[in-house]
Amino acid sequence: xxxIDEYQDxxxxxxxxxxxxxxxxxxxxLMEFCGGxxxxxxxxxxxxxxxxxxxxxxxxGCPVCVTATADLDKAIALTHLPDVIITTFGDMxxxxxxxxxxxxxxxxxxxxRIVYSTIDAVEIAKANPRKSVxxxxxxxxxxxxxxxxxxxxxxxxxxxxxYVLSLNKLTPPVMKALLDSDKVKLDGIICPGxxxxxxxxxxYEFIPRDYGVACVISGFEPLDIxxxxxxxxxxxxxxxxxVEIAYRRGVKPEGNTKARQLMxxxxxxxxxxxxxxxxxxxxxxxxRRKYEQFDADKAFSVTLKPPREPKGCRxxxxxxxAATPLExxxxxxxxxxxxxxxxxxxxxEGACAAYYQYGTTENSPDL
Amino acid sequence: MDDNILLAHGSGGKxxxxxxxxxxxxxxxxxALNKLDDSAVFEASGRLAFTTDSYVVNPIFFPGGDIxxxxxxxxxxxxxxxxxxxLYLSLAAIIEEGFPMRELEQIVQSIKKASEEAEVNIIAxxxxxxxxxxxxxxxxxxxxxxIIPPGFDISGxxxxxxxxxxxxxxxxxxxxxIMSQREGLRFSMTLQSDCAPLNKLVSQMxxxxxxxxxxxxxxxxxxxxxxxxxxxxSGVGIVIEEAKIPVKEEVKAAxxxxxxxxxxxxxxxxLVAIVDPADADKILARIRRNRYGRDAAIIGEVTxxxxxxxxxxxxxxxxxxxxxxxxxxxxxxx
Numbered sequence: 001x002x003x004i005d006e007y008q009d010x011x012x013x014x015x016x017x018x019x020x021x022x023x024x025x026x027x028x029x030l031m032e033f034c035g036g037x038x039x040x041x042x043x044x045x046x047x048x049x050x051x052x053x054x055x056x057x058x059x060x061g062c063p064v065c066v067t068a069t070a071d072l073d074k075a076i077a078l079t080h081l082p083d084v085i086i087t088t089f090g091d092m093x094x095x096x097x098x099x100x101x102x103x104x105x106x107x108x109x110x111x112x113r114i115v116y117s118t119i120d121a122v123e124i125a126k127a128n129p130r131k132s133v134x135x136x137x138x139x140x141x142x143x144x145x146x147x148x149x150x151x152x153x154x155x156x157x158x159x160x161x162x163y164v165l166s167l168n169k170l171t172p173p174v175m176k177a178l179l180d181s182d183k184v185k186l187d188g189i190i191c192p193g194x195x196x197x198x199x200x201x202x203x204y205e206f207i208p209r210d211y212g213v214a215c216v217i218s219g220f221e222p223l224d225i226x227x228x229x230x231x232x233x234x235x236x237x238x239x240x241x242x243v244e245i246a247y248r249r250g251v252k253p254e255g256n257t258k259a260r261q262l263m264x265x266x267x268x269x270x271x272x273x274x275x276x277x278x279x280x281x282x283x284x285x286x287x288r289r290k291y292e293q294f295d296a297d298k299a300f301s302v303t304l305k306p307p308r309e310p311k312g313c314r315x316x317x318x319x320x321x322a323a324t325p326l327e328x329x330x331x332x333x334x335x336x337x338x339x340x341x342x343x344x345x346x347x348x349e350g351a352c353a354a355y356y357q358y359g360t361t362e363n364s365p366d367l
Numbered sequence: 368m369d370d371n372i373l374l375a376h377g378s379g380g381k382x383x384x385x386x387x388x389x390x391x392x393x394x395x396x397x398x399a400l401n402k403l404d405d406s407a408v409f410e411a412s413g414r415l416a417f418t419t420d421s422y423v424v425n426p427i428f429f430p431g432g433d434i435x436x437x438x439x440x441x442x443x444x445x446x447x448x449x450x451x452x453x454l455y456l457s458l459a460a461i462i463e464e465g466f467p468m469r470e471l472e473q474i475v476q477s478i479k480k481a482s483e484e485a486e487v488n489i490i491a492x493x494x495x496x497x498x499x500x501x502x503x504x505x506x507x508x509x510x511x512x513x514i515i516p517p518g519f520d521i522s523g524x525x526x527x528x529x530x531x532x533x534x535x536x537x538x539x540x541x542x543x544x545i546m547s548q549r550e551g552l553r554f555s556m557t558l559q560s561d562c563a564p565l566n567k568l569v570s571q572m573x574x575x576x577x578x579x580x581x582x583x584x585x586x587x588x589x590x591x592x593x594x595x596x597x598x599x600x601s602g603v604g605i606v607i608e609e610a611k612i613p614v615k616e617e618v619k620a621a622x623x624x625x626x627x628x629x630x631x632x633x634x635x636x637x638l639v640a641i642v643d644p645a646d647a648d649k650i651l652a653r654i655r656r657n658r659y660g661r662d663a664a665i666i667g668e669v670t671x672x673x674x675x676x677x678x679x680x681x682x683x684x685x686x687x688x689x690x691x692x693x694x695x696x697x698x699x700x701x
Binding site: 004008010013014036042043044045046048049116222336337338348356357358359 | 610619620623625626628681682683684685686687688690693
């Protein structure tokens with residue numbers, strides 16, 4: 001397929017992997033921030049291509065995984081309100097909360113619908129004027145502009161029964177929180193590709209400057225990722241950390257100005273609760289007062305029991321890069337995609353799901 | 368009054384008879400069915416295969432077919448996968464009150480067309496009507512009986528190390544065609560479901576070789592799930608090469624967009640055959656001459672190593688385990 005096959009070429013990939021191996025002398029630890037990268041790395045066997053000196057850790061870049069249990073409980077509680085339709089992205093419905101899940105609410109009779117675009121949620125609101133349609137807004141800077149656009153559309157079209165529960169999160173602040181914690185020592189970060197399409201490369205500049213950690217923005221095809229690894233190894237070997245873009249066909253240094261304007265129009269920055277990490281200041285997006293009529297947090301109140309985390313689940317550590325899924329005792333034994341204990345096993349962007357689905361000789365000793 | 372299915376059409380009384388006589392019999396007519404006895408009587412001798420399946424597809428009309436065609440092809444294919452020549456089907460329809468008569472007629476017509484192509488007769492049938500909301504438009508269950516020609520023992524348990532793995536064409540066409548029509552996911556494409564009866568293709572394969580060990584149609588759960596079933600059932604390992612698996616450009620594009628892997632997406636007109644390596648090329652050449660097998664390929668082989676597991680050599684070279692589908696296929700977020 002045009003623009004895809006070129007980036008999956010096995011000869012070029014092997015050449016790049018050889019280049020990395022020649023360049024790499026120090027033992028280094030890289031984190032791929034994004035769950036999409038984790039999946040591609042395991043799906044194509046990229047870890048088997050890079051030299052042993054390069055250790056790869058998965059990061060928190062999975063919108064479903066980082067949603068705090070308390071927030072998930074709130075979304076589930078909203079489904080029990082009369083005359084509501086809950087709309088959400090696919091993976092979210094299967095994540096277990098403290099006491100239930102959106103999927104279970106649906107089976108019990110609640111109206112929970114999967115949408116592919118936020119705009120579809122607005123259309124559902126239009127078609128069901130007597131119901132309150134609540135969109136569970138999760139995701140990073142990639143999805144936030146589309147959610148902002150849906151709120152603006154609802155305002156323009158005077159749709160008064162559309163609401164957003166904004167759980168949107170920002171990438172650079174959580175990177176800072178990870179780097180500030182002593183748990184994980186990193187030499188380089190593969191920065192998210194799609195997020196960077198929106199925010200550009202400037203917001204990562206504090207990372208090499210203040211922490212001496214190399215940053216390369218990479219795309220999601222295997223050659224993109226290998227190129228990203230190559231550039232990171234080069235920076236680290238030369239001790240010259242900086243922010244580089246290895247995804248020029250998608251990312252400009254200044255990002256997508258229009259999308260950012262939409263976000264800034266509708267949202268203001270506030271703290272956010274991250275699973276496994278906790279409250280991170282200035283890492284969340286709240287709906288501005290100007291648009292509060294669309295804010296589900298203001299329009300509905302639900303009483304919640306205190307959240308509880310599943311016993312033995314190490315999603316929090318996996319999200320921080322402090323443990324690999326293989327180090328979790330529940331992995332593949334109790335926790336499987338059929339009966340997931342934590343969100344990392346549910347989401348198609350979750351690290352545990354990737355390790356489960358794309359087993360390698362590395363994590364299947366019997367091969 | 369005649370435009371929609373009424374509860375009375377399921378009462379067992381006059382309207383029920385009318386429904387069968389006017390809407391089903393004219394299309395599906397054959398001597399055994401026309402008798403309208405409580406059961407159909409037929410003669411058969413030899414090794415018989417018997418199967419049943421229910422169809423609840425949503426939407427019921429999709430590009431390249433509808434629930435009627437699917438209900439015939441699905442059961443015909445299940446028989447064919449054991450090497451059986453399908454003889455007779457039964458068909459039971461559960462219809463939701465209010466279902467448009469016009470749509471029912473359209474579906475019965477495509478049942479007729481599919482059964483003509485597969486050369487099977489529907490010799491027993493039933494209709495029920497349920498209250499609005501108790502079924503989603505129309506559910507169909509078909510059962511089928513087929514006869515296995517002498518000299519064939521085709522089963523999921525018969526794969527042997529060294530055998531070749533054949534795939535009859537591109538994967539993911541049906542699943543993506545259906546997904547493109549679902550509410551909330553509608554995207555426009557020209558892709559059609561691959562829904563088709565494969566019994567003739569199977570007979571042609573049987574004409575050129577008796578050394579076909581396993582066959583299965585990779586429906587729900589896709590190619591990956593089917594290969595895992597066969598590996599487990601036969602107690603062997605399977606190694607496939609990603610680069611050799613045929614996938615249509617449209618399917619690749621939709622899968623990229625939705626974050627899906629085509630090896631997990633459903634097919635309704637494809638088969639996987641595990642065959643003796645000595646006959647593989649001959650069988651492949653015959654499959655390719657059939658209109659439903661033009662893109663067929665040998666995609667891998669059976670190994671003694673890692674019994675019960677499927678390993679795929681990725682496009683980049685390294686290998687990874689391919690597991691069965693887990694949960695539902697849901698689109699990604701970011």
